[in-house]
Amino acid sequence: MRFHYEEIGIATAKNFAIYDITEKVQSAIETSGIMNGIVILSSKHTTCAVCVNENEERLLEDIRLFFLNLAPPGSGYLHNDLHLRKNIPPDEPENAHAHIIAMMLGNSESLSVHDGMLMLGNYQSVLFIELDGPRNRYVSMMINGSI
């Protein structure tokens, strides 16, 4: 039985951007030597999400447009009235919409490892979604299983 903990770092380049981290997860499974078990992936940020879906560039743009339309950035949120909040970091952006989209997309994914392989379907990728970048971001990854 083995537990392998690692954080995946992603320096995001845009305000809204999607990164395929599948190879990083598979590579960590190989480093860990774990053949059968699970992988738990979770964002360490409140304006990012971890999802599993297809890495097709036109779909990724649809995702961006859909969610920014559903929860648009702007002044229509209490969280964005920065002068009314306590203990605001000096560079705090207006990002309530990013928190809301993150909650819809989800903070964590759990996947199986079988015969040393991450059990994804043909069209599936592990996607890290930046909703309030650019920033340096991290994904917690625990791989747990038998060698």
Add this chain to the structure above:
Amino acid sequence: MRFHYEEIGIATAKNFAIYDITEKVQSAIETSGIMNGIVILSSKHTTCAVCVNENEERLLEDIRLFFLNLAPPGSGYLHNDLHLRKNIPPDEPENAHAHIIAMMLGNSESLSVHDGMLMLGNYQSVLFIELDGPRNRYVSMMINGSI
């Protein structure tokens, strides 16, 4: 290797309310003695959610307003035609919108435990979201790892 199962009870006070249960999770990790592993948290109810996001009071109100606007309570749902359904509990409320919001927010979260600590970022909390209260609610929590 150890498995520590516990249920977190929450007596919710309003119809829509958000509770920060981070300290209860961290305290259970300490009780379990587990140093490296995972935590699985899942709601035991169909009109509640378990999420990870920021516990900032104005943001929590934005979340309430956003989701009740997206899926408003009321009569526009088949599930709320109580006279047309079978085996209805005597106190069944009109809560179709709460089921739908629960599905968007998610029933479970998975997190890593490393060196005895729940691996959350600085602004992250584990949030239990009541969507059809007030009621007595429970979250299943399994902590699994090495001591």
Add this chain to the structure above:
Amino acid sequence: MRFHYEEIGIATAKNFAIYDITEKVQSAIETSGIMNGIVILSSKHTTCAVCVNENEERLLEDIRLFFLNLAPPGSGYLHNDLHLRKNIPPDEPENAHAHIIAMMLGNSESLSVHDGMLMLGNYQSVLFIELDGPRNRYVSMMINGSI
């Protein structure tokens, strides 16, 4: 400590359909002999979701109507401009909306196993949601725990 991996197959019958797979999960737990641990369930497809909610037929229809209204099928997505994409399978449908709904509903669920039982509340079922059927679909299931 035991790891039991299995895939649940579902031949979906409609374009949008919801299947209760709770009994298949509980049955696999019994086959595995695992008494305390966790279950990780994840869809192997990018236009399906795995959720936990209530299996009530009128609610399931509300879910279908709500999400198809929120992200309607049709031509308003870049992913559906099949002539502009690379490496399209010969039978590729216009399914961008199905990807988006899948991301909102979530690809995976994690649940606890305690005393040999899947820890669900009275009204909870594990639901597999087809968003772009009919097709042959699979859910990855890893059950991990002590016997």
